[in-house]
Amino acid sequence: MAAGAFAGIAEHTVMYPIDAIKTRMQIINPTPSAVYNGMIQGTYRIATHEGFMSLWRGMSSVVVGAGPAHAVYFATYEAVKHLMGGNKAGEHHPLAAATSGAAATIASDALMNPFDVIKQRMQIKGSGAMYKSMFDCAKYVYRNEGMSAFYVSYPTTLSMTVPFTALQFLAYESISTTMNPTKKYDPVTHCLAGAVAGGFAAALTTPMDVIKTMLQTRGSAHDAELRNVNGFMAGCRLLFAREGFKGFFKGVRPRVVTTMPSTAICWSAYEASKAYFIRQNDNSQ
Structure with a gap:
């Protein structure tokens, strides 16, 4: 769980500015001054009109939520994979990988969804004048839209994250097992397998991500x-x-560009932390 918490915070914070641009590109029917057509143009417009640090507005919500959510995520993943026999060296169990990934995201998204709503509200153009902090944003949403606003996107989030995580874990386990059959700690394998698996899954699940953004920012x-x-x-x-039809793939490029390095960072941080704790456990015996 400690390894998962560290991995989640590292994943989300490093690539946060690109995620902010992706959110703005996915918003439906924006005002002409809030239309973003690409990552470079979006970065330039946000940095020049709202200040460079506005690219990180709302990141505190991700930091607070990602730690416990990813702790639950990876703990569930390891537990289910172990129960299904997916940890045996030299063996590949695609069903165990996909199932453990799906179970992990159902559990973690229940914790993360409210923080994700706050994050996306604070990423919208002009949000700086409305919300001074994540707590201010949370109070505003609750007061005006009720508790349901924090979970109205949860079923849609699962429709995206369950196939995303199943595809990602399936691809990650397949690639990493092929590159490293012994399943020993190998940073190059974890980084490359994580990047390819994340990009592949992100591209296929972009339509659900667009709908999720719509529901969370409505x-x-x-x-x-x-x-x-x-x-x-x-x-x-x-x-x-x-x-x-093209509307369902709005923001696909920044989503893939964000997801590939972020999943590489996530898996690298997770595997490095897990290897550290394994060594500590072995040394204490």
Whole structure:
């Protein structure tokens, strides 16, 4: 759990500015001054008009939530994988990898979803004038939209994160087992396998991520139809009517660019921490 907490914080904080740009690119029906067409253009506009540090607005919510959420995430992953026999050296168990990944994300997203809502609200253009801190944002959302606002996107989040994590863990275990059959600590293997697995899973699950962003930011929209979207299918219908099929892949490039290094960092940090604790346990015996 300690290794997972460290990995989660490292993953989210390093690539946070690109994630902020991805969020803004995915917002539906923005004002003309809030249209972002790419990572370079988005970075330049945010940095010049709102200040360079605004790229990190809302990161405190991720830091607070990512630690416990990823602790639960990796603890569940290891427990389920062990129960399904997925830890044997030299053997590849794709079903164990996919199942343990799906179980891990169901547990961790229950903790992380409210923090993710706060993060995305604070990433929106002009949010600095509305929220002074993550606690201020949380109070505003609760007061105006109720507790349900923190979980209205949870089913949609799971529709994205369960296949994302299953695909990522399946790809990671497949690649890492091929590169390192003994399953001993190897930083190069963990980094490369994590990057490829993350990018692959991120590209395939972008449509669900777009709908998740819609649901998590709807309370800040001025569009009445958008504010009344209450679920995944309603979000899909509105997005297709407004922007067509291409709308489902808004922000795919920054999502992949964010996910590849962040999952490489996550797996590298996790495996390094786990190897450290294993050595400590062995030395104490």
